[in-house]
Structures are given as structure tokens and as C-alpha cells.
Amino acid sequence: MKRHLPLLITILLFGYAFxxxxxxxxxxxxxxxSRLVTVWGGFSTKWYGELLQNEALLxxxxxxxxxxxxxxxxxxxxxxxxxxxxxxxxxxxxxxxxEVMVTAPLxxxxxxxxxSLLLLFVAMESVIGWPAGRGMTTIVIAHTTFxxxxxxxxxxxxLAHMDLSLEExxxxxxxxxxxxxxxxxxxxxxxxxxxxxxLAFTLSLDDLVVASFVSGPGATTLPMVVYSSVRLGVSPEIxxxxxxxxxxxxxxxxxxxWVLWKQEKRKxxxxx
Amino acid sequence: MKLKQxxxxxxxxxxxxxxxxxxxxFLLPFLFVLKISLSEPVLAQPPYLDLIREIEDGxxxxxxxxxxxxxxxxxxxxxxxxxxxxxxxxISTLCCLLIGYPMAYAIARSPSHWRLPLxxxxxxxxxxxxxxxxxxxxxxxxxxxxxxxxxxxxxxxxTPLEIMHTPFAVYIGVVYNYLPFVVLPLYATLIRLDLTLxxxxxxxxxxxxxxxxxxxxxxxxxxxxxxAMLVFIPVMGEFxxxxxxxxxxxxxxxxxxxxxxxxxxxxxLASSLAALLLVALIVPFVLxxxxxxxxxxxxx
Numbered sequence: 001m002k003r004h005l006p007l008l009i010t011i012l013l014f015g016y017a018f019x020x021x022x023x024x025x026x027x028x029x030x031x032x033x034s035r036l037v038t039v040w041g042g043f044s045t046k047w048y049g050e051l052l053q054n055e056a057l058l059x060x061x062x063x064x065x066x067x068x069x070x071x072x073x074x075x076x077x078x079x080x081x082x083x084x085x086x087x088x089x090x091x092x093x094x095x096x097x098x099e100v101m102v103t104a105p106l107x108x109x110x111x112x113x114x115x116s117l118l119l120l121f122v123a124m125e126s127v128i129g130w131p132a133g134r135g136m137t138t139i140v141i142a143h144t145t146f147x148x149x150x151x152x153x154x155x156x157x158x159l160a161h162m163d164l165s166l167e168e169x170x171x172x173x174x175x176x177x178x179x180x181x182x183x184x185x186x187x188x189x190x191x192x193x194x195x196x197x198x199l200a201f202t203l204s205l206d207d208l209v210v211a212s213f214v215s216g217p218g219a220t221t222l223p224m225v226v227y228s229s230v231r232l233g234v235s236p237e238i239x240x241x242x243x244x245x246x247x248x249x250x251x252x253x254x255x256x257x258w259v260l261w262k263q264e265k266r267k268x269x270x271x272x
Numbered sequence: 273m274k275l276k277q278x279x280x281x282x283x284x285x286x287x288x289x290x291x292x293x294x295x296x297x298f299l300l301p302f303l304f305v306l307k308i309s310l311s312e313p314v315l316a317q318p319p320y321l322d323l324i325r326e327i328e329d330g331x332x333x334x335x336x337x338x339x340x341x342x343x344x345x346x347x348x349x350x351x352x353x354x355x356x357x358x359x360x361x362x363i364s365t366l367c368c369l370l371i372g373y374p375m376a377y378a379i380a381r382s383p384s385h386w387r388l389p390l391x392x393x394x395x396x397x398x399x400x401x402x403x404x405x406x407x408x409x410x411x412x413x414x415x416x417x418x419x420x421x422x423x424x425x426x427x428x429x430x431t432p433l434e435i436m437h438t439p440f441a442v443y444i445g446v447v448y449n450y451l452p453f454v455v456l457p458l459y460a461t462l463i464r465l466d467l468t469l470x471x472x473x474x475x476x477x478x479x480x481x482x483x484x485x486x487x488x489x490x491x492x493x494x495x496x497x498x499x500a501m502l503v504f505i506p507v508m509g510e511f512x513x514x515x516x517x518x519x520x521x522x523x524x525x526x527x528x529x530x531x532x533x534x535x536x537x538x539x540x541l542a543s544s545l546a547a548l549l550l551v552a553l554i555v556p557f558v559l560x561x562x563x564x565x566x567x568x569x570x571x572x
């Protein structure tokens with residue numbers, strides 16, 4: 001194994017350079033004075049200033065954040081229920097179909113999810129009158145449907161590796177199942193709920209295709225604004241926006257990762 | 273105090289709530305895709321004729337129109353889009369495996385306290401915006417972009433290379449965005465590999481490359497195939513990457529469907545394209561389920 005060490009290190013270096021090079025170039029050129037994104041014209045933060053004055057973009061960002069927060073919350077509830085059903089109940093009617101329905105959205109092309117949901121919403125509106133028109137509600141429903149599948153995967157793996165003896169002890173001592181769930185199961189799987197919530201939030205915040213299909217007039221999300229701007233060509237403002245997003249995401253992932261890691265360590269030391 | 277018995281048991285609710293949500297918002301919509309794909313396009317809101325119509329009082333008729341599917345068969349544009357999608361999905365899946373396998377292997381063989389940070393670094397770009405990661409490549413690949421400027425500066429080329437709006441740019445974009453999807457399942461199978469098998473083979477005089485071909489590769493095959501399907505299936509319907517990085521000659525089903533829907537407002541034709549794409553994805557999806565199960569069984 002030792003002989004291959006230089007080769008393995010080279011592979012990793014090239015791999016990570018490929019993954020991070022483009023992101024670093026984005027960040028560097030967001031501080032570029034020149035409008036021509038790839039010609040260096042000196043250091044400047046003016047594009048961040050222009051970004052803050054772009055009302056359309058800020059409005060879309062605020063809408064996207066609200067949609068993402070709602071989506072993530074509903075998706076965590078539904079995804080946790082699906083994970084509980086699949087891990088805790090071995091045999092039930094509809095297990096096979098539930099398994100397929102939580103796996104398929106992970107790989108289903110977005111154009112199909114978007115178009116099929118739009119057709120459903122149009123048909124529902126003409127038959128039962130709801131949802132009246134399309135906008136934030138329909139986007140939240142659509143995002144929840146594919147985001148909950150990701151939450152299910154995350155929570156499922158945590159539930160599968162959970163020690164059941166604590167729950168059994170509580171039940172033996174006479175605690176009601178609901179009480180056991182809220183005071184024992186939920187705290188134990190909490191890290192996976194947080195991870196699932198954050199994943200659902202980013203998936204929703206990032207989605208262009210599904211939202212374009214199921215959105216209506218007046219509901220323009222951030223990816224739609226970015227997409228129409230990118231189609232017209234590169235602009236330093238988008239670089240500035242990208243840098244802010246990358247910064248926020250890295251910060252969140254690092255902080256949450258660190259907190260969860262600390263908790264895990266504390267638990268381990270308590271157990272010993 | 274018999275109230276508890278009258279309430280539906282919690283077990284049934286836990287199963288029923290996610291089941292009905294997914295049945296209503298994931299499964300049922302496919303029936304509408306099928307239905308609209310059999311309807312006639314009209315200039316109206318919504319732009320299709322309903323299949324079931326009342327012609328006179330109480331007299332209901334069902335009109336089924338196979339014209340959209342006929343068009344898919346007759347116009348070679350749609351067949352070449354299907355072949356284009358298959359080609360891009362196949363080649364980029366192979367490229368993802370060729371780059372992803374050595375990376376997953378290197379991470380699995382690295383010291384144990386390095387593995388988690390290395391895996392985190394694979395996942396982290398996945399958390400930043402997909403659209404922005406594509407956008408980053410426009411700045412690198414375009415005519416006066418970073419790559420061309422760099423190559424001109426080194427003197428390797430005299431005139432800028434044309435990479436943007438070519439199939440090559442699409443491959444780069446797809447591989448870049450889907451790489452984590454192959455690295456993670458590959459890592460999961462490689463880390464569980466029983467190293468004593470390799471030691472035994474080495475003791476018996478088996479050379480390292482033969483060890484790899486006869487032991488490591490066959491045992492990691494479920495991970496290879498699961499990862500391959502995780503890339504292949506979504507790429508078949510990819511829209512954003514061919515639209516932003518590809519050129520007019522990059523024909524793919526997802527892009528064509530988007531054009532029919534948003535530019536031509538032909539909902540029935542877009543629906544029949546979606547149905548075609550769904551049918552093309554059934555086999556890869558069954559394969560994915562099969563190999564994910566095998567990978568899970570290997571874990572147990």
C-alpha cells in the first residue's frame with residue numbers, strides 16, 4: 001500500500017483542484033474592478049454595492065428564502081415520518097410503493113417533476129378550485145415533494161443505527177409511546193433532522209427547473225433571476241452573489257458540523 | 273377512557289401521511305402527463321383540449337389524439353434528441369467513474385482521521401448553488417475566459433480554443449456537477465472491503481494490479497453501478513447544463529422539452545416527450561434499485 005502513496009495523493013490533489021478551482025475563480029473575480037469578468041482591473045468591492053441596490057434580485061432572494069424555510073420544515077416532518085415507517089415497521093401494506101416513491105424523486109429529472117406537477121395543479125384548480133393560480137404555495141408543494149425524499153434518506157440511516165434499548169427501557173417503565181418518541185427518539189435523531197432540514201433548504205433555494213414550471217406571474221425566485229442574467233452573459237454582480245452564497249453555505253456547514261461533532265464527542269466521553 | 277381505541281393507531285398515520293403526500297404529488301401527476309400527451313394542442317388557457325368533452329346535453333365523448341407520439345416518431349429531431357441524451361449520459365457517466373473511482377479509492381485508503389474531512393470536501397461544493405457552479409465554468413471556458421487566457425499566456429496556443437457551446441463543455445459541466453454522486457457510493461463499498469482478502473492474495477503471490485482486477489473491482493461493482501445510475505438517470509433529462517454550456521447542436525430531451533413547453537407553448541408535445549423520457553428511464557431505475565439493495569445487503 002505504501003508504494004502507491006504518492007499516486008494516491010496526486011489523484012486527490014487533482015480531484016480537489018477540479019472541484020474547487022472554478023469556485024475559487026468565481027470568488028477572486030467578484031473583487032474585480034473591471035466589468036469584463038475575466039480581465040483583472042484591480043481590487044474593488046463595488047459589485048457588492050451594486051448587488052445591494054438590485055431591488056429585483058433582493059426581492060427574489062427574500063421570496064426564495066421564505067419558500068426554502070417552509071419547504072425544509074414540511075419536508076423534515078414528512079421525511080421523518082417516511083423514515084420511521086420504513087425503519088420501524090418491517091411489514092405493511094404499501095411498503096414497496098413507499099420505498100419506490102421515496103427513491104425515485106432523488107434521481108427523477110427535474111423537467112419531469114416540474115411538468116407533471118404543473119399539469120396536476122392545473123387539473124386540480126379546474127376541478128376543486130385549489131390551488132387558485134400558481135405561485136409560492138405551488139412551489140413549496142413541489143419542492144417539498146422532492147426534498148422530503150432526501151430527508152428520508154438522511155433520517156433513515158440515523159434511525160437504522162440507533163440503539164433501541166433506551167426506548168424499550170422507557171416503555172418498560174410505563175412511558176407512553178408518544179412521550180417516548182418526543183423525549184428519547186427525537187433528541188437522538190435530532191442531528192439528522194438538522195442535516196435534513198439544511199439539505200432541504202439548500203435544495204429548494206437552488207432549484208430553477210421545477211420552480212419555473214410550477215410558478216406563476218409575480219413569483220420569481222432567485223435562481224430564475226440568476227438564470228436570466230447568466231443567459232445574457234457573465235456579470236460581476238453574479239460573481240458577488242455567488243461569493244456571498246458560497247460564504248454563507250461554508251459557514252453554516254462548518255458551524256453545524258462542528259457543533260454536531262462536539263456533541264458526538266461529548267456523548268462518547270459520557271458513555272465511557 | 274375508550275377514546276384511545278377510537279383514534280386511528282399512530283402506526284397507520286405514520287405510514288399514511290407520507291404515502292398519500294407522495295402518491296398525490298409524485299405518482300398521480302404522471303397520469304396527467306400521460307393524459308395531456310394524448311390531447312390536442314389549442315391556443316387557449318390551458319393550451320390543450322380536454323380528452324373528455326360534453327358534446328350535447330349529457331352526451332360525453334372521449335377524444336384520444338396520438339398525433340404527438342406520431343410526430344415524435346416521424347420528425348427525426350426527437351429521435352436525435354433521445355440519442356443525444358443517451359450519448360451525453362453514457363459518456364459523462366463513464367468519465368465520472370474514471371475520475372471518481374480513483375478519488376474514492378484514495379479516500380478509503382487514507383488514514384482514518386483524514387477520511388471524514390476529505391469526504392466533507394467532496395460534499396461541500398454540492399451544497400453551493402448548482403446554477404452558480406455552472407456559471408463558474410462559463411467564465412473559465414468562454415473565448416476570452418480564464419482557460420484560454422492562461423493557454424495563450426503560456427504560448428501553448430496562438431488562437432483561443434472554442435470550448436464554450438460545444439459538447440465538450442457539456443461533458444465538463446456534467447462531470448463537475450455529478451462527481452459527488454459517484455464518489456460517495458463508491459467510497460461506501462470500498463471502505464467495507466475486507467482487506468484480509470487482498471493480504472491473502474498477496475501472500476499467495478498475486479500482483480497488485482491483478483489483486484485490483486480480481487478482488488477490489490468485482491467486490492465494488494454494486495457501488496460502481498449504483499453510482500453510475502445516480503449520474504445516468506438525472507443527466508438523461510438535464511436541462512440547465514446543455515442550455516448554458518452547450519450549443520445549438522447539443523440536442524437533448526430535457527432541453528427540447530423545455531423549448532416545447534416555454535417557447536412553443538405546446539403542452540401536449542412536451543408531455544409526450546416527458547412520457548418518452550420516463551419510459552427510457554424505467555430500466556436504469558430498476559437497475560439502480562437492484563444495485564442499491566445489493567450494496568445494502570453487503571453492508572449488513
